Amino acid sequence: MATIGDVARVAGVSRSTASYALSGKRSISTEVRERVAAAVRELGYTPNAGARALATSQTMVIGLLAQFLRDEFAPAMMQYILGVSDSARELGYDILLVTEEDGTRALRRITDSRMVDGVVLLNVAEHDDRLDILRSAGQPGALVGLPGDPRGVDVFDLDFEATGRLMVERLHRLGHRELILVSQPEHVVERGGAYVWRLRNAAVEHARQRGITVHAVFGSSQQPHIGAELNALLDAHPDATGLLLNNEAAAAALPTVLHTRGLGSPGDLSVIGRYSDEFAKSFSLPFSFIESAPDRLGRMAVDHLVRRIEQSNEAVGGHVVRLVDPEFVDRGSVAAPRAAATGHGR
Amino acid sequence: MATIGDVARVAGVSRSTASYALSGKRSISTEVRERVAAAVRELGYTPNAGARALATSQTMVIGLLAQFLRDEFAPAMMQYILGVSDSARELGYDILLVTEEDGTRALRRITDSRMVDGVVLLNVAEHDDRLDILRSAGQPGALVGLPGDPRGVDVFDLDFEATGRLMVERLHRLGHRELILVSQPEHVVERGGAYVWRLRNAAVEHARQRGITVHAVFGSSQQPHIGAELNALLDAHPDATGLLLNNEAAAAALPTVLHTRGLGSPGDLSVIGRYSDEFAKSFSLPFSFIESAPDRLGRMAVDHLVRRIEQSNEAVGGHVVRLVDPEFVDRGSVAAPRAAATGHGR
DNA sequence: CTGAAAGCGCTTACAG
DNA sequence: CTGAAAGCGCTTACAG
Structure with missing residues (x-):
């Protein structure tokens, strides 16, 4: 050369x-x-990139720490990765992708060895060991996912509490009085998937304020089980007129469940999911949903990270926690309940 | 530091x-x-990784060029990426992930600037512009996907011709005499997705040799359309007893189609798909299938690439084209046709 | 067994 | 507007 x-x-x-x-x-x-x-x-x-990096102390590379957790929907991760990768490239950065099981060790390796100018963490948990490493690293970091303690890092996430309230409010206004909320499996919560209880608690609290009922349960993340669980739920709560889903597997299984039971949506049941547009397309889901916006969140994280890398800390300002407002995507699966509209139970 | x-x-x-x-x-x-x-x-x-790279001319980084093409099943890409990333890490290498639209430019950038010691190309087409760049680059490359001209690179892919033959042979032996094969959309072929016609031609030729019929069609890759197409196909060929799928969307849509028509598998129809175990799990597909083995192919590509990087060309030997034998995963959707078993048409 | 020095390929003060 | 030189942080022949 x-x-x-x-x-x-x-x-x-x-x-x-x-x-x-x-x-x-x-x-x-x-x-x-x-x-x-x-x-x-x-x-x-x-x-020569290495020589330039040595001379300038700038690698023009961003580390991307993906984390694949048991019982989370793996294909969804691709969306976040693409959002991060594409926007990084537009800003002149390449992506060092780290999928190592031991995220803390990997994070230490790539920051200590100065392979990257900054780092994006995906799938951040409530108590995430990677944060301590990141705070003591020389490079800035941006998270997708809100941890319990966001000090020293920039955080980007969907506002899951607002999402829970919005789901309930939407149905309440139309006259629904009894809802079912299916969340991710409980061990996702135990592992630190705070978004599960944030949405759930907010939904339950909002329903309480409105004086309506919400049966909040944790569902499986595997297809055969979740289908059976949905059936059991519908059996157990025959008067429920609305179904809220914070669980990808449940959303994917629902069309078949409804079809088998001879139920229509929104005729017999109003449904609101929470997933990405891309997911809806892959599974061709016919339900209205709250967009989880993986590409947008990835992009926001990178934009902010690059500002931290390239500008002084004073210019960028204090660390931010940016929660994206939930966006309701109408696919026609939400309507007034039969009971309210016609005076008959369903 | x-x-x-x-x-x-x-x-x-x-x-x-x-x-x-x-x-x-x-x-x-x-x-x-x-x-x-x-x-x-x-x-x-x-x-400091940059300083070490400068001194040794070794970056310990492998470039991974993913390519996201219209109408190919995006979530499947994640499996290949994970296979490559995980096995690279085991061998001491990190992954520079490139998702840029313009793969040739990206490939030139990362090889010319010596950011990587070698490169893995995903989703390789029959005539792939990236190959010329790769051949004139200073670093070795491994492909997942068989191009028309594999000179100067190492190639790893599923043996799609053997797959086509195996699908037909399996059903022929059980007594099936009329089959339907649904491939990916035709424009996937036009774009250079050679695996589509490799499987298809081999299946058609093998059927011809066995003296049986196979209706080979291209299907849509989007969910609402492919469902309608499957229905039309079953209407058009009421005597077909076997269905072969080289099309993820078709596989995902089939359970609903069969259910709607009141058909059971293998009772009314034997089905063989071609997809990954992970895909089968995500969609909980009840069909026997040929494993497309994305993780295994990614691993093979990395193993071989690292040998090329670390050893002399003489030690590693000439460039290889390694086609993986199709593995049949039995999920119970294949049996003798009713007509052959009972003497009645279905 | 150990050290002084050159060199990898850049960038950027310092000098003119 | 341009050049000679130092330095980034390593590794590795060369010498002893």
């Missing part, structure tokens, strides 16, 4: 002049600039 | 001795080795 020394020699200038001609960091005569450009073309010169 | 100079000073040795003590590349007295180790612990020293 050609080096900048080769470029300099061919162009008949010094290495520093060649470097400045390429970076534009000081004024260069037109003639020299063109000679350098010609030499670059002739030699097919591309700067 | 502490440098090796700091370590040397604290340990009271020269930098070269500190370096050798860490790498073990020459014999060091026990006493010095321990002093260096203590200094490393005390300072929390980790070598």
